[in-house]
Amino acid sequence: MKELTIISGKGGTGKTSVTASFASLAQHKVIVDADVDAADLHLVIPPEIRRQEPFQGGHIAEIDPGRCTQCGECRLRCRFDAISEDFVVDRLACEGCGVCVYFCPVQAIDFSRQVCGQWFVSDTGRGPMVHARLGIAQENSGLLVSVLRKEARAIAEQKGYEWIIVDGPPGIGCPVISSVTGAGGVLVISEPTMSGLHDLKRVNELAAFLRVPAMACVNKYDINPDMSDRIIAYAWDHKMEVAGVIPYDRDMTAAMVARKALVDFSDGPAARAIRSVWENVRDFMKTRGHSKSALKIISS
Amino acid sequence: MIIAIASGKGGTGKTTVATSLALSLEAPVRLLDCDVEEPNAHIFIRPENETRTTVTAMVPEVDLKRCTACGACDAICRFSAIVQMGKAVLTFPEMCHSCEGCLMVCPAGAISAGTRELGELIRGTAGSVELVYGSLRVGEAMSPPLIHRVKQEMSDSRINIIDAPPGTSCPVISALTGADFVLLVTEPTPFGLNDLILAVETVRTMKLPCGIVINRCDSGTDETRGYAERQGIPVMMEIPDRRDIAESYSRGVPACLAIPGMKQRFARLMTDIQRKTG
Ligand code: SF4
Ligand code: SF4
Secondary structure, eight states, X not given: OEEEEEEOSSSSSSHHHHHHHHHHHSSSEEEEEOOTTSXXXXXXXXXXXXXXXXXXXXXXXXXXXXXXXXXXXXXXXOTTOOBOTTSOBOTTTOOOOOHHHHHOTTOOEEEEEEEEEEEEEEEETTEEEEEEEEOTTOOOHHHHHHHHHHHHHHHHHHHTOSEEEEEOOSSSSHHHHHHHTTOSEEEEEEOSSHHHHHHHHHHHHHHHXXXXXXXXXXXXXXXXXXXXXXXXXXXXXXXXXXXXXEOOOTHHHHHHHTTSOHHHHOOSHHHHHHHHHHHHHHHHXXXXXXXXXXXXXXXX | OEEEEEOSSSSSSHHHHHHHHHHHOSSOEEEEEOOTTSOOHHHHHOOEEEEEEEEEEEEEEEOTTTOOOOOHHHHHOTTSOEEEETTEXXXXXXXXXXXXXXXXXXXXXXXXXXXXXXXXXXXEEETTEEEEEEEEOTTOOOOHHHHHHHHTTOOSSSEEEEEOOXXXXXXXXXXXXXXXXXXXXXXXSHHHHHHHHHHHHHHHHXXXXXXXXXXXXXXXXXXXXXXXXXXXXXXXXXXOOOHHHHHHHHTTOOHHHHSTTHHHHHHHHHHHHHHHHO
16 A cells, blocks of 8 residues: 655645646545645545544633632643633633643633544545545644544555545644655655745655655746756755656646546646656655656656 | 734745735834744845744653652643653653643652754844744644744834734644734635635634735636625735746745836735724
């Protein structure tokens, strides 16, 4: 079983479009939308929900005004300034550490676990999909990502599927660490801008830190060919496989508006490029070595 | 005055709006890039004389000579960051939320406050713009404490512009808390609308006033304007989809400096925001 996580450092680089196309091109796979903070994959791969589970996040403190004597012990102890002068807990600031609960002399603080969202197993025209909806302003998205990946692995094992394709979250923090740790490989979708290069460096360092082999792909590479060259040079210098480049193509947005994966919508230049990127990624994931074909795409 | 720029999702032009707004104002501005996982504003602002400070968080340090293996620290820690095993106590600094609970309960005085590096706080200036940003250490999972640190640099005498991280969970909440007005940057596509709806729910949960900026406004559908109208949220500005904007962005040049007339439009955006917040 091979688990591929597609990440991007920053949002808006075409990560979800590439994931949707891969989900269409790969045989026998489970799809995961691990961008639980702002899930988008369901817009292009419509799911039919088969199973729905609540997601239990952390605990949260709540002061019962009837029992509270306003002694101030909790306010003194809280390192997150989550308790107001009139002893109301700010739910957004509470970290769920329970220190106030421990020190409250009259047991006036309730400390129950919160349902932070739901996760789903769905059928799609492209195979099973595991996805979630995190409640607004909820924490613990890293934990939720782990739950989704575990479920996807169970399904893949049970069905004897070869692939797990994960649409990862942006950034390098907690949810990304959760979606990359232990994956077979990551594909970083980059764009040829100054910030694209900057972001690629940071996610590549993260992949190296977590010891997951990394590949790079430059989307809209022809918007700024010089910058694309710099990104590819960076990748080569840092032992990242270059999986290919994708040209700017209005079909990308058009496919999104039509709510389809690009490779199912068009046979234009971007769709053809994504097919070839997928072949390189597939080969790399099989061997975890460097495929030579990437060189050809760039020079042709 | 604190104006936060948010977007639900990255890549909608949030940094373009934040940096262009900062560079278009006559008044002194402090720009705080709170997207500490992928800070980008400095690429466009190009600050000079950068100074860097390491930012740390408290983690427990156990003196095993004093420890009696009573297990009190293990019992209070909600995050399995300190664990008593047999005669030893182990700490897992990366899981620690710095609540200091273990420090407070240890009866043997065996725990002292150590530190773990969260990342860096960087300050620099470019003309009348003072830029402050955080850069999360690669491998560090928790961004909110670093975001808090960046926000401590807010100035009472200046206009503070906060570039928020993407998403709807803890990092965004940390960045938006205390803002007087939130500008939500979106694109008129189905993805953009999906993310905008999440962003609107987030600011509503936080009870913050907001307005919308539609980037690449001529590139997709009209659904976004319809949504804004139904929700009674003002569309404060529309930025066209132009290749020269994309190209200047790719070179690290903010829209307001690359496109004639943009600077005035951003200055007007600011006046509109000030009118809305009174
Ligand atoms: S400071 Fe809090 S989170 Fe950290 S180890 Fe101690 S009890 Fe656990
Ligand atoms: S509370 Fe103090 S004495 Fe007890 S196990 Fe922890 S470190 Fe050791």
